[in-house]
Amino acid sequence: MATEALGSMNNVSMEPSSMAEIHKTYFRQGYRLVGDHLHSAVKVCQWTKESLRHNRVCYKELWYPPVQSHRCMMMTPYLGCNYHCLYCWRLHSHDRPGLNWKEFPLTVEEFDEPAKIVEQAIEKRRLLLTGWKGNPKADRKKFEEALKPTMMTMSLTGEPTLYPQTSELIMEAEKRGMITFLVTNGTVPEALERLSPLPFQLYVSVSAPNRKTYLSVVKPLVKDGWEKLNRTLEILPSLNTRRVLRLTMIKGWNMMGQEEYAELVKKAQPNYIEVKAYEWVGQSQKRLPKNAMPYMRDIEEFAKKLSRHSGYTVKAKFEPSGAVLLA
Ligand code: SF4
Numbered sequence: 658m659a660t661e662a663l664g665s666m667n668n669v670s671m672e673p674s675s676m677a678e679i680h681k682t683y684f685r686q687g688y689r690l691v692g693d694h695l696h697s698a699v700k701v702c703q704w705t706k707e708s709l710r711h712n713r714v715c716y717k718e719l720w721y722p723p724v725q726s727h728r729c730m731m732m733t734p735y736l737g738c739n740y741h742c743l744y745c746w747r748l749h750s751h752d753r754p755g756l757n758w759k760e761f762p763l764t765v766e767e768f769d770e771p772a773k774i775v776e777q778a779i780e781k782r783r784l785l786l787t788g789w790k791g792n793p794k795a796d797r798k799k800f801e802e803a804l805k806p807t808m809m810t811m812s813l814t815g816e817p818t819l820y821p822q823t824s825e826l827i828m829e830a831e832k833r834g835m836i837t838f839l840v841t842n843g844t845v846p847e848a849l850e851r852l853s854p855l856p857f858q859l860y861v862s863v864s865a866p867n868r869k870t871y872l873s874v875v876k877p878l879v880k881d882g883w884e885k886l887n888r889t890l891e892i893l894p895s896l897n898t899r900r901v902l903r904l905t906m907i908k909g910w911n912m913m914g915q916e917e918y919a920e921l922v923k924k925a926q927p928n929y930i931e932v933k934a935y936e937w938v939g940q941s942q943k944r945l946p947k948n949a950m951p952y953m954r955d956i957e958e959f960a961k962k963l964s965r966h967s968g969y970t971v972k973a974k975f976e977p978s979g980a981v982l983l984a
């Protein structure tokens with residue numbers, strides 16, 4: 658890893674070694690950093706591998722055509738976040754002794770150009786997949802197809818709307834034949850208002866029914882996060898694309914107040930609502946107990962109550978991911 662790139666990555670206060678340590682950790686976790694200023698990354702999704710190996714696909718392929726799990730490129734243009742969600746499986750600053758860095762705002766010397774990010778993400782993903790070529794279990798045809806992604810999903814980690822050229826990034830993806838999914842925590846409504854083109858599908862994460870629970874679950878690094886999220890929900894109906902609210906459920910933390918969640922739903926008028934179980938994986942295991950992971954029956958129970966209060970109907974469920982779809 659080029660030291661000068663580390664230096665440009667930020668944090669005059671940081672010992673370069675720490676940045677190297679963080680990048681090594683990302684590398685070990687299957688991330689590949691892209692661009693010159695290392696604020697973007699790509700990773701092969703578990704469901705891409707499942708699709709190649711066992712022909713098992715993610716619920717997005719089942720619920721949202723034309724998604725294809727094996728041709729999905731999971732990436733982020735912004736390796737930093739203004740939330741410290743308890744349920745987040747990625748490494749946060751201070752999660753490990755001696756590993757602390759300024760995650761937000763990323764102080765990079767400059768942001769990489771959208772074309773370079775998309776181009777390098779495709780290339781590094783292709784290199785990550787080459788190992789599957791010789792795998793007898795891998796579906797041959799799917800492997801060939803997988804090398805040419807038809808979808809770019811900005812959901813790997815961090816907050817993609819903090820990258821200043823999200824619109825251009827979407828254009829670069831579309832130029833290369835990819836639809837785009839964008840998953841945002843909703844704290845930059847002004848970025849969504851100026852987004853043009855819009856992503857093919859826009860996800861807003863809603864992890865609490867009210868401000869008090871919000872502060873305890875997402876631990877925002879910005880002071881008016883709840884107000885900004887609500888502003889995002891207010892503008893959502895005016896955004897002409899497929900809009901989804903993603904409710905990540907943590908047992909004992911945010912699985913109450915369906916009436917309040919329904920008020921947020923009425924404000925946002927999404928096309929779909931995903932009620933999804935928190936998964937006890939990655940770094941989140943250090944922050945939450947295993948029994949914070951709801952059972953499928955808990956998710957179905959919650960979805961039924963939310964349906965009663967919001968008027969949305971339960972349309973589908975996907976047990977492997979603990980997810981229920983309402984529309
Ligand atoms: S849509 Fe999401 S879960 Fe499905 S393959 Fe892409 S990144 Fe993975």
